[in-house]
Amino acid sequence: MTDRSLPVVLCQTPATLLRTLRAEPPLVQCITNYVAMNIAANVLLAAGASPAMVWDAEEAGDFAAIAGALTVNIGTLSGPFVDGMRAAIRGAEGAGRPWVLDPVACQATALRRRVTAELVALEPTIIRGNASEIRALAGEASRGQGVDGRDSVTVAEDGARRLAVDSGAVVAVTGEVDYVTDGRRAVRIEGGSPFMPMNTALGCSLTCLCGAYAASAEEAFDATVGALAHFAVAGRRAHAGATGPGSFAPRFLDALHAVTPEELDAEAVIHATRAVPA
């Protein structure tokens, strides 16, 4: 890691968290969309975690109580999904487990705005979205086009800080350079690949990986940084041998699997920054 002030900002480095994740693979309940289910499950398995795409309301609450973490994604929203989300969040909270919200395309329709507002009020541990989604959640103008972000991470940083303070969640804004804040601390993470936004559901998969890291982390901030650093390092490695989004995809899975905890800390480019602007 490149920034000497990081030990002040992070209690547990990405390597520490990845070591624990691989030694005791966490069961992660992922309520995600139909596009992402298979892709995200493979991402979690490659990274070293144990995914379960369980969302029906009849069992979602019971399952959340036995999982290490829950992730909730509104990508292919419908009434039954929302019922499952409510039940799972109740189960996770009852069991004291962290849960992560992915507000896919939350700016796009009245239904998405309403459901996202309800979910944020239920106090997610972590919120992870692209810059357009985070700007919309923060009450700012969003240029998002459906599920795709069209804003820069930089313009979403102020909103992310306010959202973190107002919601109590750690907020991650992803894009070319990622930004993570809890309203007090903030870091930027470099890496990844321009082929990543050309592969559907990688953001959704990253949200699920945030859950995997949060399952055993002492702090949600460190867990979020760990998961994003893992993606950034694997993405940069995979880009090196790829000729386009198609050849990038299998290389990315291989890289998620191959990176060791020591290599993760050595290759991650993480910079601490001021959470409160001067």
Ligand SMILES: Nc1ncnc2c1ncn2[C@@H]1O[C@H](COP(=O)(O)OP(=O)(O)O)[C@@H](O)[C@H]1O
């Ligand atoms: N231009 C880019 N260069 C490098 N990495 C990127 C780029 N755009 C997105 N990523 C990475 O892709 C992953 C998914 O982020 P993003 O595309 O913002 O989410 P979403 O798929 O939800 O819109 C993150 O790890 C992010 O850092």
Ligand SMILES: Cc1ncsc1CCOP(=O)(O)O
């Ligand atoms: C294409 C699409 N349509 C509804 S959900 C979804 C996947 C979005 O995935 P991501 O937000 O990770 O790009």
Ligand SMILES: [Mg+2]
């Ligand atoms: Mg997304």
